[in-house]
Amino acid sequence: MDNLKRESNLATTTEKKENNLDASKMETQQQQMTLEEYKKKVIDLMNKQSPLSTEEIENLTKWNNRYWEQLMSDFSPEVAAAGINSGLI
Numbered sequence: 001m002d003n004l005k006r007e008s009n010l011a012t013t014t015e016k017k018e019n020n021l022d023a024s025k026m027e028t029q030q031q032q033m034t035l036e037e038y039k040k041k042v043i044d045l046m047n048k049q050s051p052l053s054t055e056e057i058e059n060l061t062k063w064n065n066r067y068w069e070q071l072m073s074d075f076s077p078e079v080a081a082a083g084i085n086s087g088l089i
Contacts, residue, residue, distance in 0.1 A: 035065060038072045045081035052085070060084070 033041070039061060046057050071080045071089070083089035 033072070033077075035068055035072060038077060039068055041077035042071070042081045042084070045077060046085060049081070050085045 043057060043060060046052065046060070047054070050057060075083065075089075080089065
């Protein structure tokens with residue numbers, strides 16, 4: 001029983017470490033991307049998959065940079081585009 005519990009704890013610890021590495025890797029990639037690159041990537045993704053009109057998507061570029069900076073710190077471009085498309089962002 002103790003071995004089973006230890007194995008379970010080890011698996012959980014390993015999973016947490018992997019999740020932390022994934023999050024850290026994503027954060028590093030986002031930090032390396034400039035704000036303009038981030039905006040372009042989000043808008044390109046939206047142009048490919050968005051139900052919004054081209055005009056509505058172009059209006060996103062007029063958003064305040066602080067808003068874009070917050071999006072960039074919180075979400076990958078893919079998640080940001082999906083969130084905007086769904087109306088959650």
